[in-house]
Amino acid sequence: EAGVAQSPRYKIIEKRQSVAFWCNPISGHATLYWYQQILGQGPKLLIQFQNNGVVDDSQLPKDRFSAERLKGVDSTLKIQPAKLEDSAVYLCASSELAGDAWKEQFFGPGTRLTVL
Amino acid sequence: AQSVSQHNHHVILSEAASLELGCNYSYGGTVNLFWYVQYPGQHLQLLLKYFSGDPLVKGIKGFEAEFIKSKFSFNLRKPSVQWSDTAEYFCAIPRAGTNDMRFGAGTRLTVKP
Numbered sequence: 001e002a003g004v005a006q007s008p009r010y011k012i013i014e015k016r017q018s019v020a021f022w023c024n025p026i027s028g029h030a031t032l033y034w035y036q037q038i039l040g041q042g043p044k045l046l047i048q049f050q051n052n053g054v055v056d057d058s059q060l061p062k063d064r065f066s067a068e069r070l071k072g073v074d075s076t077l078k079i080q081p082a083k084l085e086d087s088a089v090y091l092c093a094s095s096e097l098a099g100d101a102w103k104e105q106f107f108g109p110g111t112r113l114t115v116l
Numbered sequence: 117a118q119s120v121s122q123h124n125h126h127v128i129l130s131e132a133a134s135l136e137l138g139c140n141y142s143y144g145g146t147v148n149l150f151w152y153v154q155y156p157g158q159h160l161q162l163l164l165k166y167f168s169g170d171p172l173v174k175g176i177k178g179f180e181a182e183f184i185k186s187k188f189s190f191n192l193r194k195p196s197v198q199w200s201d202t203a204e205y206f207c208a209i210p211r212a213g214t215n216d217m218r219f220g221a222g223t224r225l226t227v228k229p
Contacts, residue, residue, distance in 0.1 A: 040222075
């Protein structure tokens with residue numbers, strides 16, 4: 001079974017530039033998550049989609065971050081403009097439809113972003 | 117709000133040593149707790165989980181964790197570590213009623229051959 005795919009794996013940009021990350025979840029997984037993992041910290045949820053609708057984006061810095069999940073499959077996360085503190089690994093995860101019961105999340109390899 | 121804390125940032129052990137990584141949670145209600153592992157160059161993956169019942173839960177690769185409600189703890193243990201256990205270990209707790217995982221800062225384990 002194919003896992004969660006993410007691209008690019010690495011990205012280096014200058015501050016104030018924009019960047020986009022792409023995620024392809026496991027086939028059939030209705031729920032998709034984007035996490036930010038800053039060096040030395042655990043992953044922090046940025047946004048959760050259920051199919052193509054947003055379930056939770058309370059921790060997404062909406063002045064510069066945006067995400068979409070068109071057609072309920074692939075998702076993109078964008079940062080515009082980037083700041084130095086956005087340097088982190090951005091993880092995508094997916095799970096079966098997460099309703100009342102807990103569903104295991106499967107993580108992708110992440111995209112390591114460096115903002116100079 | 118639900119959260120977990122891990123006090124050991126980096127643990128270095130020799131092969132065959134016993135392992136215990138600490139995890140404390142802050143929530144007084146029904147608790148579900150998890151340990152995740154990230155091997156070098158690999159994806160974050162689930163190691164074990166606790167929902168209810170037997171407070172001693174067993175996971176993959178010989179790991180186990182014990183839920184002690186009176187101590188708000190869910191420590192990860194392994195009787196004898198191997199070099200291949202070198203990884204980063206994260207304790208996690210979901211926000212109540214959601215699949216939103218709250219992770220601890222992680223503990224980096226280095227096992228010397």
